[in-house]
Amino acid sequence: xxxxxxxxxxxxxxxxxxxxxxxxxxxxxxxxxxxxxxxxxxxxxxxxxxxxxxxxxxxxxxxxxxxxxxxxxxxxxxxxxxxxxxxxxxxxxxxxxxxxxxxxxxxxxxxxxxxxxxxxxxxxxxxxxxxxxxxxxxxxxxxxxxxxxxxxxxxxxxxxxxxxxxxxxxxxxxxxxxxxxxxxxxxxxxxxxxxxxxxxxxxxxxxxxxxxxxxxxxxxxxxxxxxxxxxxxxxxxxxxxxxxxxxxxxxxxxxxxxxxxxxxxxxxxxxxxxxxxxx
Amino acid sequence: xxxxxxxxxxxxxxxxxxxxxxxxxxxxxxxxxxxxxxxxxxxxxxxxxxxxxxxxxxxxxxxxxxxxxxxxxxxxxxxxxxxxxxxxxxxxxxxxxxxxxxxxxxxxxxxxxxxxxxxxxxxxxxxxxxxxxxxxxxxxxxxxxxxxxxxxxxxxxxxxxxxxxxxxxxxxxxxxxxxxxxxxxxxxxxxxxxxxxxxxxxxxxxxxxxxxxxxxxxxxxxxxxxxxxxxxxxxxxxxxxxxxxxxxxxx
Numbered sequence: 364x365x366x367x368x369x370x371x372x373x374x375x376x377x378x379x380x381x382x383x384x385x386x387x388x389x390x391x392x393x394x395x396x397x398x399x400x401x402x403x404x405x406x407x408x409x410x411x412x413x414x415x416x417x418x419x420x421x422x423x424x425x426x427x428x429x430x431x432x433x434x435x436x437x438x439x440x441x442x443x444x445x446x447x448x449x450x451x452x453x454x455x456x457x458x459x460x461x462x463x464x465x466x467x468x469x470x471x472x473x474x475x476x477x478x479x480x481x482x483x484x485x486x487x488x489x490x491x492x493x494x495x496x497x498x499x500x501x502x503x504x505x506x507x508x509x510x511x512x513x514x515x516x517x518x519x520x521x522x523x524x525x526x527x528x529x530x531x532x533x534x535x536x537x538x539x540x541x542x543x544x545x546x547x548x549x550x551x552x553x554x555x556x557x558x559x560x561x562x563x564x565x566x567x568x569x570x571x572x573x574x575x576x577x578x579x580x581x582x583x584x585x586x587x588x589x590x591x592x593x594x595x596x597x598x599x600x601x602x603x604x605x606x607x608x609x610x611x612x613x614x615x616x617x618x619x620x621x622x623x624x625x626x627x628x629x630x631x632x633x634x635x636x637x638x639x640x641x642x
Numbered sequence: 643x644x645x646x647x648x649x650x651x652x653x654x655x656x657x658x659x660x661x662x663x664x665x666x667x668x669x670x671x672x673x674x675x676x677x678x679x680x681x682x683x684x685x686x687x688x689x690x691x692x693x694x695x696x697x698x699x700x701x702x703x704x705x706x707x708x709x710x711x712x713x714x715x716x717x718x719x720x721x722x723x724x725x726x727x728x729x730x731x732x733x734x735x736x737x738x739x740x741x742x743x744x745x746x747x748x749x750x751x752x753x754x755x756x757x758x759x760x761x762x763x764x765x766x767x768x769x770x771x772x773x774x775x776x777x778x779x780x781x782x783x784x785x786x787x788x789x790x791x792x793x794x795x796x797x798x799x800x801x802x803x804x805x806x807x808x809x810x811x812x813x814x815x816x817x818x819x820x821x822x823x824x825x826x827x828x829x830x831x832x833x834x835x836x837x838x839x840x841x842x843x844x845x846x847x848x849x850x851x852x853x854x855x856x857x858x859x860x861x862x863x864x865x866x867x868x869x870x871x872x873x874x875x876x877x878x879x880x881x882x883x884x885x886x887x888x889x890x891x892x893x
Contacts (some may be wrong), residue, residue, distance in 0.1 A: 376730030393767040482727040
């Protein structure tokens, strides 16, 4: 890392280029690893059940949601796949999203004492925050496997697309997290606003129900929520095609994810430069 | 020419002192959007500018140690923060060759719940030192700090002396070409301070460079080749350590 002739660095207050920033992220990837490790250690140290919480939480969530939407609200009928599995494919992504967004949003503010004293690409902090939640997200899918065994259910060939939808969700969370994290440094207002928006978001996301429930004329508008395409895509990939490939939501969701991603990265790079001065 | 590791050229840093016109909350920002048409140029002229640094040009060559002196508020820390890439300059530029490790504070990123061992790796990464390199220097770091008995204790249980000794040890063993140090040499007891200074002197002798800020004349004399005196954000005087600049500063 150190012995080759050192490249010259110019500090003049101009924002980083995308390529330059990517190189920096790579050079400081160790920091990300350490932050993720730290958060995992701190999260489970001094807990009695330790890492088992990673499985308890999604399990409880799925049980509660299946009961609330399937049994109480009576949404359980007319589905080829077991209802708890359908719910699982919606609730787990939503749970990841609704944790990763506020966690990354608050990450820069929470690390101001570090940012003010040392340099590494600031994007590492919100990205590491998303990554910690992504680890929980990944482990939760183990439960899905167990659920399939329990219900004697076998996913079809569509499962090969499962990683792609997960990747899209990861990109979406990271993009929103990066964006909100720098906005939050400047306008702390949003840390009050976002939890409220997430509460609304839960109801306009097909987490506890499927988007079949949405009236035909509202489907397009509904699918502007990028999570609709991702969650219905996940259901399609894991539950034998469910009700057919959700073409419109998936395409719309890819478009909105891409747009949010581009805006977020641009805004982040521009805002990162004088982040500490504005904090 | 090629042995210049830090080339500071006409560096300036401006702050705006008027907080009335800068939207500090969403409300103020929204209000400023609404009133955008109504603002007159006169509104902006009330904005007071403050140059924390102005027109500073300095060079540091390989193996050299530059000491920054000046009263509180003279711009020393601002300069170090710009060199450390924590804040951007308003004007001018800095060219840096090689890896820089900044010690603006000891124990940046130390987490109270983590053990001494875990914090060594975390802090090392933040200083730009990959895990395998820390692993290689691990014994030296622990040795230098003298906290080996408490390595697996969370640092929240450390005494403040142990804490700074461990933190400084990590920083001292990071393999950087250039060290930027702000007052942190004044940590620990006299014995540990002496150890830090001789360690740093050794690093300088082996071809590393440093920029230090210190209010301690003995530390400056022990380490530096050059002294730069800042006054109200401007470079007041630069001279060799052997010149009478320190005496005049002390006077």
